[in-house]
Amino acid sequence: MEIVPNDVFDAVRRGYADLEAASVDEITAYFDRIDASEALGHSNHIKGILFEQEYVEALETAGIGASLFEATNHPGTDVLVFGGAEAVSEIQLKATDSVSYVTAAMQEDPEIAFAVTTEVAAQMSSQVVIDTGIENAALESAVADTLFQEAVSPFGIFSLARLFFGIPF
Template sequence: MSQLISGQRHGWTADQELVIKALQRSKKSLNTADTEELGDYLRAMPEESLSGVVSNVKGIYHEFLIRRAENADKDEVRAQVFEATNHPGADIEFTIDGALVREVQAKAVQSPQAIFAHFEAYPDTDVLATSEVTEILKGAFGDKVSDSGFRNESLTRETEDTFADIMGDRRVLDFVEDGVLTSPLLTAAVAARGILNGAPPSKDDIREMLELAGVAVATGYAVEIVLDLL
């Protein structure tokens, strides 16, 4: 755990460095924090708040990945994340020779609700979304929604793993997944699907819902948990 030493950057992968920068950007008081201070911040946080922090930081991490990918492709287009985290409607601007050519909102999400809400508020601002939700939308918004090339499930796992390394323990992983499994919204959605289908939800139905919620189902254990909650 040498990377946890205050101020030391050796040992972090390039992607972990971006997650760390995203965590620093997520809150003004963390802007200049080193990894030891970030670890103190996360360890002091109530467990019920960790999943929200993971979600927020994952979104910023997604923005950084889009910027890095665009600026690494050696074309004339440059990407920049807006300085303000609450910039109206958009997260990233694309320029050519300093001239603005496009502004986009980055969405690291599993379901399309956030996309719908965005276009209700900002109908003229395009979206770069994670692969899972663009697959669900199937081109419903035409060229207004594009695949960013990143998967929400991967971004979530990379954020959680980096948090766990910063904290020096794995409770963030356990808590975030447990929170999804016991979510009333998830179990209600599974039950509703069964009602609509006129039959109790099958294990395959539950597995699909868990995967859409970002839970990697390697065994039947998670499926059995949701069955017990119905």
């Protein structure tokens, strides 16, 4: 599944009430004004929303009913999965390549199902997680290439955050 710029713009519209009805040019202008020191936080927020949207789309393409909660900050879980007309499962998604970040979240909520990026799923074979088939690197690239070209170094905004601050994304 390819992540296209319109998917990123849809994630922005979902995650920023001020930009819900904004055009592509208005969204681009908004993020052009973002201070470079704030770009990482915005990128991470958008990446998480984009991941949710892409996963629901992948489930629906596979014939599995799924939906997002109305609020992007729904407590505990991110996606509802349906069996017929009834919700049968709630899943929390983690858009990261950090196994320790996911493991810590799983310890906090052991009753919740976790769906993770392909990079994390490959490293967590001994633990039960759902491999979404979506790469963290693809999410990062889509967000950075679409919105933060000016704020991104040749090393990438997410790579620098991990390198210098140990921030798990």
